[in-house]
Each structure stands twice: as C-alpha cells, then as structure tokens.
Amino acid sequence: xxxxxxxxxxxxxxxxxxxxxxxxxxxxxxxxxxxxxxxxxxxxxxxxxxxxxxxxxxxxxxxxxxxxxxxxxxxxxxxxxxxxxxxxxxxxxxxxxxxxxxxxxxxxxxxxxxxxxxxxxxxxxxxxxxxxxxxxxxxxxxxxxxxxxxxxxxxxxxxxxxxxxxxxxxxxxxxxxxxxxxxxxxxxxxxxxxxxxxxxxxxxxxxxxxxxxxxxxxxxxxxxxxxxxxxxxxxxxxxxxxxxxxxxxxxxxxxxxxxxxxxxxxxxxxxxxxxxxxxxxxxxxxxxxxxxxxxxxxx
Amino acid sequence: xxxxxxxxxxxxxxxxxxxxxxxxxxxxxxxxxxxxxxxxxxxxxxxxxxxxxxxxxxxxxxxxxxxxxxxxxxxxxxxxxxxxxxxxxxxxxxxxxxxxxxxxxxxxxxxxxxxxxxxxxxxxxxxxxxxxxxxxxxxxxxxxxxxxxxxxxxxxxxxxxxxxxxxxxxxxxxxxxxxxxxxxxxxxxxxxxxxxxxxxxxxxxxxxxxxxxxxxxxxxxxxxxxxxxxxxxxxxxxxxxxxxxxxxxxxxxxxxxxxxxxxxxxxxxxxxxxxxxxxxxxxxxxxxxxxxxxxxxxxxxxxxxxxxxxxxxxxxxxxxxxxxxxxxxxxxx
Amino acid sequence: xxxxxxxxxxxxxxxxxxxxxxxxxxxxxxxxxxxxxxxxxxxxxxxxxxxxxxxxxxxxxxxxxxxxxxxxxxxxxxxxxxxxxxxxxxxxxxxxxxxxxxxxxxxxxxxxxxxxxxxxxxxxxxxxxxxxxxxxxxxxxxxxxxxxxxxxxxxxxxxxxxxxxxxxxxxxxxxxxxxxxxxxxxxxxxxxxxxxxxxxxxxxxxxxxxxxxxxxxxxxxxxxxxxxxxxxxxxxxxxxxxxxxxxxxxxxxxxxxxxxxxxxxxxxxxxxxxxxxxxxxxxxxxxxxxxxxxxxxxxxxxxxxxxxxxxxxxxxxxxxxxxxxxxxxxxxxxxxxxx
Numbered sequence: 009x010x011x012x013x014x015x016x017x018x019x020x021x022x023x024x025x026x027x028x029x030x031x032x033x034x035x036x037x038x039x040x041x042x043x044x045x046x047x048x049x050x051x052x053x054x055x056x057x058x059x060x061x062x063x064x065x066x067x068x069x070x071x072x073x074x075x076x077x078x079x080x081x082x083x084x085x086x087x088x089x090x091x092x093x094x095x096x097x098x099x100x101x102x103x104x105x106x107x108x109x110x111x112x113x114x115x116x117x118x119x120x121x122x123x124x125x126x127x128x129x130x131x132x133x134x135x136x137x138x139x140x141x142x143x144x145x146x147x148x149x150x151x152x153x154x155x156x157x158x159x160x161x162x163x164x165x166x167x168x169x170x171x172x173x174x175x176x177x178x179x180x181x182x183x184x185x186x187x188x189x190x191x192x193x194x195x196x197x198x199x200x201x202x203x204x205x206x207x208x209x210x211x212x213x214x215x216x217x218x219x220x221x222x223x224x225x226x227x228x229x230x231x232x233x234x235x236x237x238x239x240x241x242x243x244x245x246x247x248x249x250x251x252x253x254x255x256x257x258x259x260x261x262x263x264x265x266x267x268x269x270x271x272x273x274x275x276x277x278x279x280x281x282x283x284x285x286x287x288x289x290x291x292x293x294x295x296x297x298x299x300x301x302x303x304x305x306x307x
Numbered sequence: 308x309x310x311x312x313x314x315x316x317x318x319x320x321x322x323x324x325x326x327x328x329x330x331x332x333x334x335x336x337x338x339x340x341x342x343x344x345x346x347x348x349x350x351x352x353x354x355x356x357x358x359x360x361x362x363x364x365x366x367x368x369x370x371x372x373x374x375x376x377x378x379x380x381x382x383x384x385x386x387x388x389x390x391x392x393x394x395x396x397x398x399x400x401x402x403x404x405x406x407x408x409x410x411x412x413x414x415x416x417x418x419x420x421x422x423x424x425x426x427x428x429x430x431x432x433x434x435x436x437x438x439x440x441x442x443x444x445x446x447x448x449x450x451x452x453x454x455x456x457x458x459x460x461x462x463x464x465x466x467x468x469x470x471x472x473x474x475x476x477x478x479x480x481x482x483x484x485x486x487x488x489x490x491x492x493x494x495x496x497x498x499x500x501x502x503x504x505x506x507x508x509x510x511x512x513x514x515x516x517x518x519x520x521x522x523x524x525x526x527x528x529x530x531x532x533x534x535x536x537x538x539x540x541x542x543x544x545x546x547x548x549x550x551x552x553x554x555x556x557x558x559x560x561x562x563x564x565x566x567x568x569x570x571x572x573x574x575x576x577x578x579x580x581x582x583x584x585x586x587x588x589x590x591x592x593x594x595x596x597x598x599x600x601x602x603x604x605x606x607x608x609x610x611x612x613x614x615x616x617x618x619x620x621x622x623x624x625x626x627x628x629x630x631x632x633x634x635x636x637x638x639x640x
Numbered sequence: 641x642x643x644x645x646x647x648x649x650x651x652x653x654x655x656x657x658x659x660x661x662x663x664x665x666x667x668x669x670x671x672x673x674x675x676x677x678x679x680x681x682x683x684x685x686x687x688x689x690x691x692x693x694x695x696x697x698x699x700x701x702x703x704x705x706x707x708x709x710x711x712x713x714x715x716x717x718x719x720x721x722x723x724x725x726x727x728x729x730x731x732x733x734x735x736x737x738x739x740x741x742x743x744x745x746x747x748x749x750x751x752x753x754x755x756x757x758x759x760x761x762x763x764x765x766x767x768x769x770x771x772x773x774x775x776x777x778x779x780x781x782x783x784x785x786x787x788x789x790x791x792x793x794x795x796x797x798x799x800x801x802x803x804x805x806x807x808x809x810x811x812x813x814x815x816x817x818x819x820x821x822x823x824x825x826x827x828x829x830x831x832x833x834x835x836x837x838x839x840x841x842x843x844x845x846x847x848x849x850x851x852x853x854x855x856x857x858x859x860x861x862x863x864x865x866x867x868x869x870x871x872x873x874x875x876x877x878x879x880x881x882x883x884x885x886x887x888x889x890x891x892x893x894x895x896x897x898x899x900x901x902x903x904x905x906x907x908x909x910x911x912x913x914x915x916x917x918x919x920x921x922x923x924x925x926x927x928x929x930x931x932x933x934x935x936x937x938x939x940x941x942x943x944x945x946x947x948x949x950x951x952x953x954x955x956x957x958x959x960x961x962x963x964x965x966x967x968x969x970x971x972x973x974x975x976x977x978x979x
Contacts, residue, residue, distance in 0.1 A: 030674060140319070143620040144327045147578035148596070148612050149334070155600035156335045235461060239582050242463050243597065257467060261586065266475050278467040282460050289458045289520075441716075537758035544712060544753065545773040545823065546745030555772065559763050635807045636762055 038294020044287035048098060055095030064088055064096040064251040075272050082272040084256070085263045090276050093251035098280060100164055100252055101234055108168040108175065108233035113226045115172070116179020117218075123180070124187035135184065138177040146174035150236060154245035162247045171236045179225040186221050190214055231288050238281060253277035316624045320617075327616040328389055328609065332382055335605040389613065395606040397599075405610035408595050415485065416591035419507060420580045423514040430515075431522025432565055436558050438523065439530030442549050454523045462517030462579040466586045469509050469516075480509045483588040510587045514579060518572075525568060529561045536560070563634050570626035573619050661830045661863050662688040662749075667724035669703075669710050669887075671933075672717075678933035680706040680719065682887040682941075685960065688831070688863045695874035695895070696867045697910070698884035701930055704867045705754075706887070708833045712751050713741050729830045747777050749831045750824035750862075752853075756817035757840055760808035766819055767804030773826055793822040796856045814845035818852055828860045836868045850877055871914055875899055883907045886931055886941035889960055893967035903969045905946045940972065948973060 032039045062068060066086035073083040081090035123134040153170050154162065240246055241254020244262070248255055260274035344365045374381070388395065394405040431454070437443045438451030460468070474480050486492065486502045493499045533539060534557065542556045581593035588594075592611055599607035631638045669681035681703050688694055696704045709715050711726050713733055726733040728748045736744060745751075753759045761769055770790045774781055794801060797818040808816060817837060824832055834853060838846040850873065857864050866878055874881055874895065881898040883890045883906065891904040902908045909926045928945035931937055937944055943953040952972050960970040 027674060140322050140326050143323050143574065143623050144330070144616050145574045145577050145612075145619055147574070147581070148615060149330060151596065151600065152331060152334050152608055152612065156603070238461065239463065239578065242582055243585055257463075266470055271471055271475055274467050275471055278464045278471075281464050282468075285458075285461065286456060289456070289524075537753060538761045540714075541751075541753050541759040541820070542761070543714060544745060544751040545776070546742045546747065547772060547776045548742060551772060551776060555764060556761050560761070563763075634763065636809045 035294050037290045041287045041290025041292075041294055044283055045291070048283060048287070052095055052098050052102075055092065056099070059089075059092045059095065061092060061096055064093040065249065072270060074270075081276045082270075084259065084273050085265075085270070086259070088251060090256075090273065093256065094253075094276055094280050097251040097253045097256065097277065098284070100250060101237070101281075101284065104164055104168045104171070104237045105230040105234040107165070108171045108237070109226055109230035111168070111172045112175045112229040112233070113179055113222060115176040116225055116229075117183050117222060119176070120180040120183030121187055121214075124184045124191065131184075134180065138181050141174060142177050144174070147236065147239065149174055150240055151243065151245065154240050162245070164247060164250065164252075167237050167240065167246060168233065170240070171233045175229060175232055175236075179229065182221060182225060183218065186218060187214065190217060227288070227292055231285070231292070234284060234288075253281050316627065320620050320624055323620045324389075324613065324617055325386075328386060328613055329382075331609050331612045332385060335603055335608055336378065385609070394610040394613070397607045398602075398604050400604075400607075405607050408607060409592065409610060409614055412591050412595045415589055416580060416584065416593070419511060419514065419584070419589070419591065420576060423511050423518070423580075424576055427515050427518045428522060428565075428569060431519040432526045432562065434519075435523040435526025436530050436553075436561060439527045439534065440553060440557065441534070442553075451523050451527060454520050455527070456520065457516055458520030458524060460517055460520075462514045463582045463586050465517040466510065466513035466583050469513050474509060481506050483586075485588075485590050506587075506589075510583050510589060513583055513587075517579060518576065521572070522565070526561060526565055529564060530557065533557055533561045563630075566626060566630065566633065570623045573622055577615055577619060659689070660687040661690045661729055662686075662865075663725070663727040664711070665725045665727070667707070667710055667726065668722040669706055669715060669719060670722050671719040673934070676934045679936060680887050680933060681710060682936070683724070683960075684884075684887075684889050685724075686882060686889065686892060688865070690830070690863055691857070691861050692880065693857070693864045693866065693878040695878035695881045696865055696884065697869055697871065697874060697881060699869065699930055701886075701933065702884040703887040704884055705835060707884075708751065708835050708865070708867055711749060711831075711833060712745060743777055746773055746824070746829060747827040748829055749833070750827075750829040752817075752820050752824050752832065752834045752837050754836045754839060756820045756837075757813060759820055760816060762808055764807075765804065766806055766808070766811075770804065770823055770826060773823055777827060789826055790822075793826050796825060796859055797822045797852050812845075813841055814848055817841065817845075817849050821849070821852055821856060825856050825860055825862075828862075830862055831865070832857065832862045833865045834867065837866075838870070838873065839868070846873070853877075871910070883910065886936055887933060888941055889968070889970060890942065891967070891969045891971075897965075897967055903963070903967065903974060904971050905948050905973070906942050909947075940970075 066088055068087055069079070069083050069089045071083055071085055071087045073079050075082040079089055079091060081094060083089055084093075119134055123131045150170050150173070153173070154167075157166065237246070237252070238254040241252050242258050242261075244255075244258045246252050246255045246258070248259075254277070256277040257274050260270070263270075263273075265271065265273045347365065376384075385395075394409075396402060396404050397408055400408065434447075434451055434454060438448050440448075457465075469480075470483075481487065484506060486499065486506055538560075539552065539556050542552045547556075581591075581596065584591040584593035585597060592615070595607065596611045598604070599611065664684060664686050667681050667684045669679075671678040671680055684703070684707065686694070696707065698704050706715070706719075710721055711733070713721070713726075713736075715721055721734060724734065728744070731744065731748065733741065733744055733749070760766070764772075767790060770793065771786055774786050774789060790804060791801060794803060799815065799818055799822065803811070803815070803819065811819065821837075832853075837853065838849050841849060853864065853866075854877065856862075864878075866874065868874065878895055880892060881895050882892040883898075883902075883904065885906050891898070891902065891907045893903065893907075898907065899911060902911050906926075909924075913924050913926065915923070926945060931941060931944070937954075939955045940946070940953045940958050943949045946953065950972060956972070958970045958972045958975065960968060961975065962968050963974060
C-alpha cells in the first residue's frame with residue numbers, strides 16, 4: 009500500500025510580515041490610531057529634549073502672544089509657552105491615564121478573580137458592592153472629593169487616585185464573569201484532577217485565557233482616566249499650576265479667552281486631547297476588528 | 308412581573324441611594340471650610356463690612372443648623388431627614404431650601420439632556436445599523452467612520468471647538484449664558500424663547516456630537532454580530548426583501564443590548580451634561596453644584612448628588628423592567 | 641427568459657418524472673482569502689428528477705455546504721460563483737437579477753438549515769415568520785389564503801396550530817426544525833435542500849425529522865438534496881448518493897450500488913470505514929489529510945491518499961463520466977469503460 013504525501017516545502021505560505029502588513033493596510037483604523045499615537049510620543053520626546061520645561065509654568069515668557077515662529081502655539085495670559093505646555097501636559101495626562109488605568113485594572117483583576125474563584129460569601133459581598141456602587145455617578149463623587157481637598161494637596165497623583173476610586177467596579181465584574189465561565193470549563197477540572205495545586209492552576213491555566221480581557225479592561229480604564237481627569241480639570245479642580253490639558257481650558261475660560269480674541273489658548277489643548285482620545289478610540293476600534301473577524305472586509 | 312422582582316429592585320434602589328448618601332456625607336467634611344463662615348466672608352467682600360463678632364455669629368448659626376453636634380449624630384439626623392424627603396436648606400443661599408435650588412435649575416438641565424440623549428441614541432444607532440448592513444449604499448457606510456472618530460472628542464472639547472468655529476469665527480451663535488445679557492426673562496415672548504433656544508444650540512450640538520459616535524460604533528459592532536446570526540441567514544433563504552430583513556430581523560435584535568447600554572451610559576451622560584453646562588455658563592444643576600462646592604455648602608452638595616443618583620438609578624431600574632417588553636426571551640411566563 | 645415573474649402560488653404538478661427538475665452544469669465557486677484563492681467547487685455537474693432524493697456526502701471542506709449556498713445564490717464575498725449554471729424548473733438561477741432571485745428562493749428552491757436552534761428570529765412569533773415569507777413573494781395574498789397555507793404547512797409537519805403564536809425559545813429542538821421544514825414547503829418548491837438537518841438532534845428526534853421530511857416531500861412532489869456525513873441516515877432515506885472531495889464530485893451512484901460496491905477508491909474507503917457489527921473494534925480510516933483548497937494537488941485531487949494511484953493520476957484530472965449502468969465516476973481506473 010503506497011500513499012503519497014505532500015512535502016511541506018511544496019505548500020507555499022506568505023511570510024508572517026507580509027500577512028501583518030496586508031492586515032494593517034486593510035485595518036486602516038488601527039494603523040492610523042497607532043500612527044497618531046506615535047506622532048504624539050515623538051512630539052513629547054522632541055519637546056522634552058529641546059525645550060526648557062520650566063517655560064510651561066506662569067511668568068516664564070511674554071504673555072498673550074499669538075502663534076508665531078518663536079512660540080508655535082502662542083502664549084497665555086499668565087506667561088506660559090503653550091507649546092512647552094502641551095509637551096508637559098501630554099506627558100502628565102499620559103501618566104495619569106496609565107497610573108489610574110493600571111491601578112484600576114489591577115484591583116479589578118484581583119477582586120474579580122478572588123470573587124469568582126473562591127465564591128461563597130466573599131463573592132456575594134464583592135459582587136454586591138460593585139453592583140451598588142455602579143449606578144452612583146462617579147464623576148459627581150470625584151467632583152466633591154476634588155473640591156473638598158485643600159488646593160495644595162491636589163497633584164497629578166491625587167488626581168489619578170481620585171479617578172480610580174470609583175472606576176474599579178467595571179473590570180472587577182468583567183474579570184469575575186470570565187473566571188466564572190472558566191471555572192466551569194473542563195480544562196480547570198482536568199488540571200485539578202491531575203493534581204495541580206490552586207496556584208499553578210491560576211497562573212498557568214486561567215491567566216493566559218484572561219489576557220485579552222485584561223488588555224481590553226486596561227485600555228478602557230486608561231480612556232476613562234484620561235477622560236475623567238480632563239473633565240475634572242476643566243471644572244477647575246485639577247492641580248492648577250500644572251499645564252494639564254483640562255487646566256488650560258479652564259484657565260482660558262476663566263479669562264474669557266474667546267471674548268478677548270486669544271483663541272489659540274483653549275484651542276491647543278482641545279486639539280491635543282482630540283488627538284489622544286481619537287487615537288485611543290481608533291486603536292480600540294482596530295482591536296475590535298481584530299477580535300471580531302466578521303467586521304473584517306476583504307477586497 | 309413578579310412582586311418578588313419588584314421588591315428586590317426597590318431594595319436595590321434604596322441601597323444605592325443610601326450608599327451614595329453615606330459617601331457624599333463624609334467627604335465634604337474633610338475640608339474644614341464652614342459654609343456659614345464662607346457666606347459671611349462673601350458678604351464681607353461685597354459689602355465691605357467686617358463684623359467684629361464674626362465668629363460669634365458663625366457659632367450661633369452653627370448651633371441653629373446643628374453643625375456643632377458630633378459628626379455621627381449629624382449623619383444619622385441626615386439619613387432620617389432624607390427618608391422624609393427633607394433635603395434641608397442651603398447655608399450659602401439661605402433661606403432657599405436645597406429642593407428649591409434644585410427645582411429652579413432642573414428644567415435647564417433636563418431639557419438639554421433629554422433632547423440630546425434621545426437624538427443621539429436614535430441617530431447614532433440608526434447610522435450604526437446602516438453602516439454595518441452590507442446592502443446599504445456605500446456613501447452611507449462611509450459616513451459612519453467620521454462619526455466614530457468623533458468619539459475621541461468629549462462633549463466639552465467639542466464645545467470648545469464649536470465655540471471657536473461657530474461662535475467666534477462665524478459669529479453664528481452666542482458664546483455662553485442661558486440668554487443674552489441684560490435681557491429680562493419673559494417666557495411668553497417668542498423673541499425671548501428664540502433667544503434661549505439660540506443659546507442652547509451650541510451646548511446641545513456639543514453634547515450630541517460628543518455622544519453620538521459611541522452609539523454608531525457600538526451599534527455597528529452589534530450589527531456585524533447580528534448579521535452573522537443564523538436567523539438573518541435563514542431570512543435571506545426565505546427570499547425576504549432587504550428592507551424587511553433589516554427592519555424585523557436585524558434592527559430589532561441589535562437594538563436590544565443597546566437599550567441596556569443606554570441605561571449604563573446614563574451616568575456618563577449626566578457627567579458630560581454638567582461639564583458642558585459649566586463650560587457654557589448655563590444655569591443648570593451643574594452650576595448649583597459648582598457654587599456649592601466652592602462655598603462648601605454641604606447640604607446642597609448632598610442634595611444634588613442624591614437627586615442625580617436617584618434619577619439615574621431609577622432610570623436604570625426602569626430600563627430593566629422595560630427589557631421583557633422588548634425581548635420575549637426574558638419574560639417570566 | 642423574462643426578468644419579472646408574477647408568482648401565482650399553485651400546487652405542484654408532476655411534470656413527468658423523466659424531465660430533470662434540477663440541473664447543475666459545471667459549477668465553479670472560489671473564495672479569495674488573504675492567503676490566496678481557494679477553489680471551493682471545481683466544475684460540479686449533476687441532475688435531479690422530480691421526487692428524487694439525492695444524498696450529498698463528503699468530509700468537512702469537501703464543498704457540500706458550498707453547493708447548497710451556491711444553489712441558493714447565497715455565496716457572499718470573499719466567495720464568488722465564477723462559472724456554471726444552476727437550472728431549476730427551466731429557470732437558470734445564475735442568470736436571474738437579484739430581485740428575481742429573491743422571488744425564486746422558497747418558491748422554486750427551498751433550504752432547510754443545519755442549526756435550527758438559532759434559525760428562527762427570537763423576537764417574532766412563529767406565525768409572523770411564516771406570514772412574512774408568504775407576503776414577500778405575493779404581497780397581494782389574502783389573509784385567509786395565507787392562514788390556510790400556514791395551517792396546511794404546520795399540519796404537514798405534525799405541529800399544532802397553537803405553535804404559530806409561540807416564540808422560538810418556547811419550542812424544543814425538534815419542533816424548531818419542523819417549523820423550518822414547514823416554512824420551506826409554504827410555497828411548494830420544486831427542490832428542497834436539507835443541510836445536515838439532524839446533526840444537532842438526538843436519535844429519536846432525528847427519526848421524527850427525517851420522517852417529516854420524507855412525508856412532506858411526497859406531499860408536494862419535490863426533489864430533495866440531503867447534505868450530510870451520516871451515512872446511516874443516507875442509507876435509509878435517499879435514492880442516490882453523490883460523494884464529494886476537495887470541491888469535486890467523485891462518484892454518483894444509487895444508494896444500493898454505493899453501499900454494496902462503490903467504484904471510486906475514496907467512496908470505497910468511506911464505506912469500508914463505516915463501523916459494522918461484524919468486525920467490532922477494527923477501525924479503518926483513510927490515511928492522510930484532505931488537501932488545502934488553496935493548493936489542490938495536480939491531476940486527481942485524491943491521488944496523494946489513493947491506494948490505487950497510477951502515474952496518470954498525478955498529472956491528469958480524471959473526467960467525470962457515465963459508466964454503463966448509469967453511475968458516474970471521476971477516476972482514471974474507469975476511463976476505458978466509460979461510454
């Protein structure tokens with residue numbers, strides 16, 4: 009009995025890089041989002057390297073200058089160079105976003121996991137707290153907290169903290185439901201039967217399957233953190249001295265920038281924020297397409 | 308609809324309100340600003356007088372308002388008065404009660420939020436559904452993308468951009484306020500009504516454009532999932548026309564989770580509403596809250612937060628009860 | 641051939657069993673993927689007479705489901721019908737406008753889906769889903785006419801009239817499948833395609849469903865194509881069996897011939913792999929894997945796994961020819977015997 013089989017080399021496959029590039033060409037959203045993010049990173053990096061960062065603070069340069077070669081984004085009423093202000097502000101916004109995002113995701117993973125894996129009273133309590141806290145408009149609480157703090161205590165780090173306080177419930181519930189599904193699935197029972205200890209099950213079996221959800225939760229948390237901190241700052245509740253994007257808009261509003269013809273003052277941070285959130289949204293959309301193949305369109 | 312379910316939901320509502328009340332009670336107390344003193348300081352600045360016995364006056368009002376009792380005592384008093392729907396008085400704007408302040412500013416906030424939310428939901432979902440539908444004309448499908456991009460622009464930033472383009476450059480809309488400065492409100496005059504509407508245009512547009520993108524994106528994603536469902540396929544096998552399938556098999560099913568989404572999004576919508584109001588100087592709940600925070604008028608702070616929390620929580624529960632009406636699978640029959 | 645049809649819903653008439661009610665001529669379907677072009681159907685031809693039952697078997701990826709979709713003209717991008725004709729009752733479905741094709745579905749050719757679990761709209765009542773199918777083809781139909789059709793259809797599949805007021809989630813798997821069958825016969829089509837109608841059901845319900853299909857087929861005199869890989873089911877139900885492999889038809893014989901003396905080596909291997917009560921415990925598979933549709937082997941698609949492979953099989957694709965006796969095979973072993 010003779011059987012012939014195809015030699016592996018006879019089956020042609022396009023290389024991985026080609027497939028990736030072809031995919032990016034189709035998933036323009038993801039490509040553009042990443043590109044914008046890259047531009048922003050470059051902007052911050054070159055700015056930090058070339059400019060004096062102190063110019064972002066009041067009384068550094070001439071006031072109320074429109075955009076020019078010397079001051080590409082103009083200056084504000086208090087004497088900040090708005091270009092440098094954006095450089096520093098972008099970096100600070102990113103910091104808040106990542107800090108709060110990471111913290112929120114971490115809490116979510118830990119609590120969600122404990123709640124689902126160990127079950128019982130612990131689960132009831134954690135789930136209950138999450139469900140009760142969710143309808144409370146988090147922003148209002150944030151506003152009150154920020155408003156009650158002594159102005160000097162408000163820093164970037166306190167803002168990140170305030171934002172996280174009522175943001176962790178979402179990831180907790182998501183991770184919890186995913187772990188619950190996994191608990192029922194067979195590979196956990198199989199692992200248990202073959203004698204794996206709880207800890208090894210957790211790290212080698214469950215975690216890898218949770219990664220996509222953890223990643224998604226993280227992106228969501230960062231978006232939320234940037235959004236919330238910006239909103240708080242626009243109301244004047246941020247660390248006022250820092251050139252945070254929201255702060256700049258608040259200050260501009262307070263000084264009636266539009267009435268006074270200083271249009272560049274609120275516009276710079278507005279455009280910057282649009283770019284940040286826009287790129288995050290595009291990346292989110294792109295990842296969405298990656299995860300849900302039916303959204304893909306082929307030519 | 309079982310009585311059990313209704314009771315459970317009501318209990319949930321009460322728990323949420325209690326949690327909100329407790330959290331909001333303790334926070335402003337961290338700050339050592341005393342609202343009564345703030346009020347007098349404000350009067351002093353305006354009127355130019357400096358009462359020598361300021362502290363004595365403050366102390367007297369403190370006793371009157373019960374502010375000198377131990378904190379825990381104040382907490383319980385507060386909880387009980389909430390249960391009686393008594394939100395207390397504003398210290399800063401005495402003798403106005405908290406309820407009065409809320410009721411005065413509520414119409415502004417509600418009209419703005421209601422109109423923009425409904426429009427945003429309807430337009431956004433429709434556009435998203437059409438965008439995901441393979442048989443839609445190409446131009447409609449590409450229109451969706453810029454709307455999705457709008458998602459990255461929060462309503463308040465949208466407000467700034469609109470102010471710049473429409474208010475500043477084109478001079479087509481006013482730069483803020485509820486109505487033109489110096490005008491005496493006369494609700495029966497059409498000219499005044501138009502002035503008010505004119506002032507609401509930019510904030511409403513800001514909220515609309517800032518929120519619609521989210522609906523387009525989520526509905527488009529939902530639409531793609533529903534398209535792949537067996538029953539949509541089978542509808543095609545039956546030889547049903549495109550429009551029938553779109554309406555009865557696709558849209559009706561895709562909208563279901565969006566309705567849940569609406570309930571969940573309410574909190575965020577309120578947030579955006581308040582910030583936009585603040586940006587445009589509209590006399591809504593946002594302004595009341597803002598003023599209260601600055602003077603640490605805590606009863607007003609509690610009142611506004613509680614009011615909004617109750618409203619949002621009630622709407623969420625309402626949507627939950629609405630769901631069985633829309634989706635036969637959820638009915639307990 | 642007119643583009644606009646006025647569909648009057650008449651009862652099926654027996655046209656004379658000699659004239660084929662379904663003719664598929666050289667059907668060609670490809671899918672254009674990121675990794676290249678996959679040939680899903682490579683020149684498939686077959687004919688079916690009224691009241692005939694054909695079983696279409698093959699492993700996953702052989703093209704049987706693609707056949708069903710192509711016949712209904714439901715191939716979606718990145719797939720395309722690249723050539724060939726599908727003629728049902730003298731109408732070439734491939735040449736119809738999109739609008740005309742909509743009318744042709746359900747009225748000339750109907751499809752019973754694989755997973756009835758999810759084939760019914762969850763938010764519409766069963767009755768509504770039957771009515772909209774009728775209205776789509778005949779907007780002027782009177783209410784009483786529609787009601788009568790639905791009643792008849794439900795009766796044919798042994799379901800009570802009260803079912804039409806229910807929602808899909810209130811029915812069992814077997815009931816849902818029978819609703820799909822009822823819908824498919826509403827307009828008395830000439831051809832019914834059953835795409836693995838029983839794969840998600842338990843054995844008892846399977847039998848019920850197959851009996852129902854058998855019954856309605858006789859009632860309206862339609863030709864049936866049963867797609868699947870349950871050979872036992874095939875043996876009990878169909879008149880002829882067609883075997884597909886890698887998008888090509890390998891053999892088409894009567895059910896008796898197929899099960900007692902298959903001609904094509906692949907069909908032979910399939911039949912001998914069926915477990916039998918006589919030699920328990922001995923399993924005979926077919927070594928090797930089905931080829932990727934992106935890179936079909938040269939010559940005969942099956943040659944890398946064939947026990948009777950010859951030199952000519954590697955380079956020349958065997959013609960699909962009729963043997964004396966009526967059965968059709970695509971294999972070089974039989975090319976001399978062909979007429």
